[in-house]
Structures are given as C-alpha cells and as structure tokens.
Amino acid sequence: MKQITPIYILSGFLGSGKTTLLQKLIDFWQEQDLLPAVIMNEIGDVNLDVLLVKEQVPMTEMLSGCICCTSRGDLSSEIANLIHKDSPDVIVVEATGVANPLEILDGVTEAALYLKIDLKGLITVVDSEHLLQLYREQGGKTYRLMQEQIRCASVLLLNKIDRVRAEEVDTLNTIVASWNSYAPVIPSVKCDVDILSMLGNMRAELPVAGSSLSQSEHLHASHDHVMVYTHYFNEAVDSEAFEELIANLPREVYRAKGILTFSDTNSRFLFQYAFREPDFLKINPQGDVPDVAVFIGEHFSRSSLADALRALENSKT
Numbered sequence: 283m284k285q286i287t288p289i290y291i292l293s294g295f296l297g298s299g300k301t302t303l304l305q306k307l308i309d310f311w312q313e314q315d316l317l318p319a320v321i322m323n324e325i326g327d328v329n330l331d332v333l334l335v336k337e338q339v340p341m342t343e344m345l346s347g348c349i350c351c352t353s354r355g356d357l358s359s360e361i362a363n364l365i366h367k368d369s370p371d372v373i374v375v376e377a378t379g380v381a382n383p384l385e386i387l388d389g390v391t392e393a394a395l396y397l398k399i400d401l402k403g404l405i406t407v408v409d410s411e412h413l414l415q416l417y418r419e420q421g422g423k424t425y426r427l428m429q430e431q432i433r434c435a436s437v438l439l440l441n442k443i444d445r446v447r448a449e450e451v452d453t454l455n456t457i458v459a460s461w462n463s464y465a466p467v468i469p470s471v472k473c474d475v476d477i478l479s480m481l482g483n484m485r486a487e488l489p490v491a492g493s494s495l496s497q498s499e500h501l502h503a504s505h506d507h508v509m510v511y512t513h514y515f516n517e518a519v520d521s522e523a524f525e526e527l528i529a530n531l532p533r534e535v536y537r538a539k540g541i542l543t544f545s546d547t548n549s550r551f552l553f554q555y556a557f558r559e560p561d562f563l564k565i566n567p568q569g570d571v572p573d574v575a576v577f578i579g580e581h582f583s584r585s586s587l588a589d590a591l592r593a594l595e596n597s598k599t
C-alpha cells in the first residue's frame with residue numbers, strides 16, 4: 283500500500299522541451315523499478331506526445347484545452363483516478379505549453395486537500411533562443427506567460443543552449459535569476475541533465491506565495507491569444523514540398539507537430555516544429571493513427587494554411 287504519492291509539475295512554453303524531459307524522468311524512475319504515471323494535457327484535440335511515452339506508463343490525457351481552462355476539480359479528480367487505478371510511485375503533470383502554472387499549482391494543491399500527495403515542485407523548461415528573442419522585443423503575451431512560468435519554478439532548465447551563443451547563455455542566466463532568484467538554473471541541450479541531482483536540488487517549498495494564487499483569475503487571460511489548427515490528411519504528401527511549406531510557415535505559427543505519410547518514402551514520420559526549427563523522426567505507430575498535423579500560434583490565417591496543405595495533397599501524382 284503506497285503512502286504518499288510525490289507529484290511534479292512540468293511547465294514551459296510550447297516546444298521548449300517538456301516531453302523530452304518527461305522521457306528522461308520516466309527512464310530515471312523506471313531504472314529504479316518505480317512506476318511513474320503521467321497526466322498530460324494538450325491544447326487542441328490530438329495528443330501526439332502520447333506516442334513518445336512508453337506504453338507501460340499509466341497516462342491520463344486531458345485534451346481540447348488546457349488544465350488551467352478546465353476546472354481545477356477535473357485535475358484533482360484525474361489525480362485521484364490515477365492513484366486509485368494504478369497506484370503509481372510518482373506522478374508528473376505535464377502542462378500544455380500555454381498553461382499558467384499558478385492555475386495548475388492551484389489544482390494540485392486542491393487535490394492535496396483530500397489525497398495523500400506531496401507536491402515536490404515545479405520544473406520549468408525554457409527554450410533559450412525563444413526567451414532571448416522575446417526579451418529583446420520586451421513585450422507580448424507569450425513573453426509574460428514565459429516570465430510567469432519562470433517565476434513559479436522550483437528548478438529551471440535553460441534548454442536548447444545549442445541554439446544560442448555562449449555569452450548569450452550568461453545573459454539568459456542573469457535574466458532568469460532576476461525573475462526567480464530562488465530556483466537553481468541548469469543549462470541543457472535536449473534536457474540532458476543529471477536527473478538525480480536536478481530532483482535533489484529542487485527547492486522544497488514552491489516560490490509561490492499564497493497571495494499569488496488569488497491573482498489567478500487575472501492571469502487566466504494570458505493565453506487567450508493562442509489558436510490551433512488541426513489538419514487531417516486525406517492523402518500522402520511529398521516530403522520535400524512539405525518541408526518547404528514548414529520552412530515558410532508564417533512567424534505567427536510557433537509550434538507544430540504531426541504524423542505524416544510521405545508519398546516518396548516508405549516509413550511514417552513524427553514531425554516537430556518548435557520556434558522555427560523542424561525535426562523529423564521515423565516512427566511506426568501501433569494501432570490506427572491518422573495522418574494529422576497540429577499548428578499552434580497567434581492570429582495566423584487558418585484558411586491559408588489549410589489551403590496550402592490541401593494543395594500539397596492534390597499535387598501528389
């Protein structure tokens with residue numbers, strides 16, 4: 283009979299590397315014969331990250347929105363269900379990239395009122411290049427949300443430092459320390475960090491004062507601007523034409539992912555696009571997984587994107 287279930291919250295803007303870190307956390311716990319469970323939520327109505335998490339890990343998905351938009355009660359009942367059904371040794375709540383971490387903290391804290399759980403802390407993953415750019419531009423809702431995610435962290439991963447220069451890493455360290463002097467900051471590439479010391483160095487208490495939670499209603503509006511377009515493919519498309527479309531995506535689209543069948547290759551691909559960097563991974567999904575791509579951004583034209591994608595399907599010979 284398990285006593286108290288530790289819970290970690292994983293936060294970070296879209297595409298910063300949360301799922302990459304989640305995979306490493308799962309490996310770490312499984313190597314110790316522990317059973318981790320995951321609560322994942324995605325903005326939009328498909329969750330492709332599920333494919334990246336091992337099948338033996340119990341997982342709950344909360345789709346079509348984000349944890350902080352659904353009621354907090356939903357999150358706490360998901361936690362309760364997982365504990366009763368699977369008795370995991372540890373739970374990770376991976377927040378959608380546009381979630382406000384204060385709301386999620388609030389949900390987990392509510393669950394702690396009637397469940398034997400121990401909120402260990404909040405890990406925020408930062409896309410170094412993206413943060414640097416927003417810092418230089420100084421403003422915008424995405425920038426404020428990223429600041430919020432950094433402020434709430436009990437440990438911070440300054441990820442994707444391969445995408446910035448060494449002196450820029452120093453600048454970023456100074457920036458994040460000025461927003462959160464409390465959390466240890468760990469620079470990383472592909473979230474390749476020493477998990478044991480990361481979890482060990484995590485500050486025991488969260489830096490969120492009780493009063494901050496009362497601001498949550500005000501903060502809730504912070505991701506109203508984010509929109510999603512989900513495209514289901516009827517036909518396989520040419521890989522080069524697709525890559526070209528991705529390379530020319532409007533700047534307003536800052537995240538995309540999908541599963542694709544290309545007309546010119548035999549295998550299927552999981553494609554990722556985060557802050558202007560595309561990535562393709564050969565996969566062999568089990569079961570009936572459709573060809574689909576999800577695009578997330580701010581005020582981009584869904585119809586132009588839909589037309590461009592349909593044109594790719596139609597140009598296939």
Ligand SMILES: Nc1nc2c(ncn2[C@@H]2O[C@H](COP(=O)(O)OP(=O)(O)OP(=O)(O)O)[C@@H](O)[C@H]2O)c(=O)[nH]1
Binds near residue numbers: 298302444470554
């Ligand atoms: N260049 C570079 N790419 C990285 C790094 N870490 C992760 N990536 C890539 O960035 C993309 C997004 O990573 P994810 O781990 O899926 O990001 P996420 O935060 O879970 O994304 P959402 O689920 O959309 O919020 C993937 O293609 C990763 O392989 C890094 O340190 N450097």
